[in-house]
Amino acid sequence: MTLDHFALPYQGDDQFLGAALPFLTEGAERGDTVFVATNPRKRAALRAELDGAVQFLDQGVFYEHPTRIVAKVLRQWQEGKAEGRGLRILGEPHWETWGKWEVLEWQRLESLVNLVFADTDASFMCPYDLGALPLPILDAARRTHPHSAHGRFRRANPGYLEPGLFGAMCDREPLAPAPADSAAMPVFSPDMRDLRALVAGHARDLGVPGGTLHQLLVAVTEVATNALRHGTPPVVLRLWPEDGELVCEVADEGHWQPEDSAGPGHFPPNPELPGEIPRLGLWAVRMLCDIVQVRTGPAGTRIRIRTPLCA
Amino acid sequence: MTHLYTQRSVGDLRAGDHAWLAFSHPDEQSRVLGDFVYAGLDAGEKVVCVTDAAPRHLPGLLSRYGIDATPFAEAGHLAVIPWHLACAKDGYSDPALLADTLEREIAKALDQRFQRVRITADMTWAAGLPGGDQFMLACDNEVEAMIGPSTVATGICQVDRSACTPEAIDVLQHHHEVLVEVNPEYDDGVLKITRTFRPHGLKLEGEIDGARHAAFTQTLTAVSDPRSEVHLDLNNLKFIDLGALSLIGTHALRLTRGNGLVLDNPTAELQGVIDMVGFHRYPGITRGQGWGAK
Numbered sequence: 001m002t003l004d005h006f007a008l009p010y011q012g013d014d015q016f017l018g019a020a021l022p023f024l025t026e027g028a029e030r031g032d033t034v035f036v037a038t039n040p041r042k043r044a045a046l047r048a049e050l051d052g053a054v055q056f057l058d059q060g061v062f063y064e065h066p067t068r069i070v071a072k073v074l075r076q077w078q079e080g081k082a083e084g085r086g087l088r089i090l091g092e093p094h095w096e097t098w099g100k101w102e103v104l105e106w107q108r109l110e111s112l113v114n115l116v117f118a119d120t121d122a123s124f125m126c127p128y129d130l131g132a133l134p135l136p137i138l139d140a141a142r143r144t145h146p147h148s149a150h151g152r153f154r155r156a157n158p159g160y161l162e163p164g165l166f167g168a169m170c171d172r173e174p175l176a177p178a179p180a181d182s183a184a185m186p187v188f189s190p191d192m193r194d195l196r197a198l199v200a201g202h203a204r205d206l207g208v209p210g211g212t213l214h215q216l217l218v219a220v221t222e223v224a225t226n227a228l229r230h231g232t233p234p235v236v237l238r239l240w241p242e243d244g245e246l247v248c249e250v251a252d253e254g255h256w257q258p259e260d261s262a263g264p265g266h267f268p269p270n271p272e273l274p275g276e277i278p279r280l281g282l283w284a285v286r287m288l289c290d291i292v293q294v295r296t297g298p299a300g301t302r303i304r305i306r307t308p309l310c311a
Numbered sequence: 312m313t314h315l316y317t318q319r320s321v322g323d324l325r326a327g328d329h330a331w332l333a334f335s336h337p338d339e340q341s342r343v344l345g346d347f348v349y350a351g352l353d354a355g356e357k358v359v360c361v362t363d364a365a366p367r368h369l370p371g372l373l374s375r376y377g378i379d380a381t382p383f384a385e386a387g388h389l390a391v392i393p394w395h396l397a398c399a400k401d402g403y404s405d406p407a408l409l410a411d412t413l414e415r416e417i418a419k420a421l422d423q424r425f426q427r428v429r430i431t432a433d434m435t436w437a438a439g440l441p442g443g444d445q446f447m448l449a450c451d452n453e454v455e456a457m458i459g460p461s462t463v464a465t466g467i468c469q470v471d472r473s474a475c476t477p478e479a480i481d482v483l484q485h486h487h488e489v490l491v492e493v494n495p496e497y498d499d500g501v502l503k504i505t506r507t508f509r510p511h512g513l514k515l516e517g518e519i520d521g522a523r524h525a526a527f528t529q530t531l532t533a534v535s536d537p538r539s540e541v542h543l544d545l546n547n548l549k550f551i552d553l554g555a556l557s558l559i560g561t562h563a564l565r566l567t568r569g570n571g572l573v574l575d576n577p578t579a580e581l582q583g584v585i586d587m588v589g590f591h592r593y594p595g596i597t598r599g600q601g602w603g604a605k
Contacts, residue, residue, distance in 0.1 A: 071589060190521030193501065196550065214580035215587065222553045225521045280553040280560075284588040 004123040005113050006154060007145035009138070011130045013045060019149055020090055021049055023125050027088030028053035033080045037062035038092040038127065059094045066109040067286040070116055071268050077122050087122040092129075095137050099243075101291050101306065103137070104170050110144035111166040112266055125149070143169075167263035175295055175304060178249055182240035187224050187250070195224055195237055199248060202239050206246050207310045215288040216307050220248050222285050223303050227252040231301060245290075245306045256296040264294050316487060320505070321346045322494045324465050326427065329451075329458040331487035332469040333480050335509035337370070340469065342493040342506070344431060345371015347467055351429035352383055357420035359390045359413070361397045362433040387423060390416055394436060398450070404437075406449035413457045417464055430458065430466035438474035444482065451486050467491055472509070496530045499523075504530045512542030512573070518550040528558055539570060542599060546576040556590055563595030576601030 010016045020036075024046065027034040036046055037057040047056060063069065077087045093106055113124060128141045142148070142159040143166055161169070178184075185198050196217045203213045220237070227235040231252030238249045258264035265282025286292050291306040321343045324330055334340040348369055351358040360369060366380040366389060373379060383389040398408040413430060420428045432454060437443040451468055458466045468487075472480060484490065497504040502517040504527070513534055519527055534541055543559075545551075563572045572595060577585060582602060585591055591598050 068587070075589075191501075192520050192522075192552075193518060211580060211583050215584060217550065218553060218584050221520055221550075225552065225554060228521070280557050280588055280590070284553050287588050288584065 003114065003117045003120055005117070005145060006125060006147040006149050007141045007157070008125055008127040008149045009130050009141070010127055013042070016042065016127060016129075017045060017049070019151070020046060020125065020127065022152075023123075024050060024054055024088070024090060027086070027123065030086060031084075032086035032088045032123075033076065035062070035089045035091075038090065039094065042092070059092070062091065063093045063106070065287075065290070066105045067266075067268075067283070070109065070112065071287065073122075074116060074120075074268060077117070077120050081120075087120075088125075089123070090125045090127065092127045095133060101293070105291055107137075107140045107144060108167055108170045108263075108266070110141070111161070111163040114144075114146060115163040116267060164263065167266065171263065171293070171295060175293060175302060178238045178247075179240050179242075182238045182249075184239075185237045187228055187235040187237055190225060190228060192221050192224055196221060198237070199239060203246055203307070206241055208246060208307055209310065212307060216246075216248070216305065219285040219288045219292075219305055220250070222281070223250045223305065226281070227254075227301070227303075230254070231256065241309065242306075245308050248305045248307070249302055251300060251302045253300040255298050256294075256301040258294075258296075265292070316484070316490055318490045318492055320494050321467075321491050322350065324467070324489070324491060326462050326465055327459060328465050328489045329455050329487065330465075330467045330489040330491035331451075331484060332467055332491050333472040333475070333484065334469060335472050336511075339493060339506075339508040340471075341371030341374055343371075343491055344369065344467065344469065345375040346494055347429060347431065347491075348372060348380070348389075349376050349378065351427070352378075352380070352388060354427070355388075355425070356427040356429055357388065357390070357416075357423065357425035358383075358429045358431075359392065359416045359420070360431045360433075361392050361394060361409070361412075362431065363393050363436060364391070364433070366391045390419075392416070404446060406446065406453050409450050410453035410457055413454065417457070417461070421463070426463065428464045430454070430464060432466070432468045433470075434468060435471040435474050438470055438479070444475075444479040447479075447483060448486060451483065455486075496533065497526050499526075502526065506534060507542065507544060510542040510573070510575075511539050512544065512575075514544040514547070515551075516547035519548070519555045520550065520552040521554055524554055524558060527555055528562065531559075531562065540573050540597070541570065542573045542575050544575050545578065545581060546601070548578070548581065551581065553588070556585070556588075560590065560593040560596065563593065571595040571597055573597045573599035575599040 008019050024034055034054045035057055036043060036054055037059050039059060043056045080087050095103060098106065110126065126145060128138055142157045143161045145157055146160050147154045148157055183198065183202060185195060187195060199217060199220050200213060203216060224235065224237060227250050232254035233252065235250065235252045240247055260267055265286050268283060289305045290308055293304040295302045332343050348358050349372060366384040369380050380389055384391055392412065397412045398404050398406060400408055417428050434447045434450060437446045454466055454468060458464045493506050495503050495505045502519055502523045505514045507514050513530060559572060590596065
């Protein structure tokens with residue numbers, strides 16, 4: 001059982017269709033579950049050539065959230081596997097619609113796929129438009145895909161990095177310090193009602209809707225509880241609005257060294273493994289929130305949760 | 312028509328409360344009545360029980376407190392009045408006589424210098440008789456007229472739920488403004504955990520985070536029972552942290568001796584969190600009532 005995860009650098013529709021059509025047809029003929037998520041124009045072009053065996057998804061729906069999509073696709077593969085079906089996905093994100101931090105998380109996801117799906121026989125084709133995408137995105141594609149397709153041939157990407165290494169690169173850029181006028185609260189006690197009241201007050205003032213707010217409260221409580229239990233005091237919560245987002249930061253002075261090879265909380269827990277103790281932790285925080293940034297070092301550990309504000 | 316009633320723990324009943332208990336399990340009856348009568352005896356209040364049980368067999372006293380109430384009856388702290396003495400006349404049961412009996416007992420208690428009077432009436436015997444529903448309703452009216460305006464008396468009317476038709480339960484319940492439930496297993500003003508008997512489990516109200524994990528696990532362990540799965544009623548649970556969910560997930564099978572936990576009536580927000588993190592797929596966790604599109 002081998003994962004097949006490769007980039008398809010292409011120029012123009014002909015090159016795209018020339019590689020995508022055989023990939024999708026082969027999957028459909030094998031009886032695999034086959035998904036396509038790309039822009040409407042390319043979806044229409046593919047749909048014209050393929051019958052109903054392929055499911056077409058809107059990019060906005062498929063690429064809704066990097067952690068949730070991992071859980072969803074992994075589940076899809078497990079369910080198909082139980083029925084003897086494979087999984088094949090052609091996925092082309094709408095890179096141009098994302099901000100800097102979102103792009104980074106989706107690039108990290110491209111890399112994590114190699115680890116999370118390592119023990120599966122899923123096939124993922126990731127097209128990259130050489131004519132339209134900026135260089136840094138094309139460069140990252142070479143680091144996150146072990147192979148690239150060129151016509152009917154596959155070549156190993158010499159620049160490919162192990163997901164742990166790539167993840168560390170994603171977290172290399174230091175976070176700007178919290179603004180001096182941010183709201184701050186020291187965290188002393190595992191009873192975090194006051195902390196939740198502070199977060200809820202700010203979030204409501206800034207227009208974060210109810211369901212999102214509750215998920216944020218669960219996430220902040222988890223991060224602060226972990227800092228209190230495992231970090232080094234003082235633990236401080238800070239809040240401020242930044243570029244259309246509410247930023248919640250929990251900082252402590254400990255140097256956290258997470259054991260996960262993919263970086264903290266990126267690997268989904270599998271509750272169905274016998275004897276496994278299910279842990280939700282930071283992975284669930286990533287599921288509940290939009291963007292979670294972790295920076296840790298000798299100077300301390302900071303975790304930031306960014307929640308988009310309604311326009 | 313919606314009927315407004317208050318649900319109150321037995322320990323929170325106050326003078327003038329005429330509360331109703333339709334118990335689903337003998338343990339529920341023992342906990343409510345045992346705690347009610349014991350608290351009265353303990354506080355030096357007069358206790359009047361209209362029941363055909365002997366003082367020694369009053370529910371919950373011997374089993375929960377190791378007390379044989381006979382000496383209290385002999386000393387006049389406790390009056391146990393069989394139904395045929397409480398309201399029978401010429402071979403017929405007359406609810407109006409119940410009011411006379413209670414009025415007499417309250418007056419007697421005040422003469423004995425008791426400050427408060429606790430009254431219990433077990434109506435289960437009437438439930439299965441022809442016209443029993445009407446009799447119970449009439450008795451209830453009499454008790455209400457006696458206790459409602461009182462500043463010294465508190466009462467609980469009780470019936471075994473399984474002895475009544477659902478319609479009768481409905482009518483009787485709508486007749487009361489106060490429904491009494493067992494005292495909570497845990498209540499610190501932030502988190503309240505109460506045993507439930509139909510279904511077997513716990514009702515969680517308030518907030519659970521790291522500060523209350525120990526109390527929560529302890530109570531969950533206490534309610535563990537080999538006979539059935541354990542239900543958690545989440546309707547009034549405003550917040551539960553991931554740590555407590557993990558505890559539930561880790562202990563779902565162990566604490567319930569393999570029967571598993573059923574999660575009922577989550578708020579829309581909590582359901583959102585559970586769905587999002589896939590918690591309902593953990594082994595031993597089942598989605599019960601009150602799930603769906605919210």
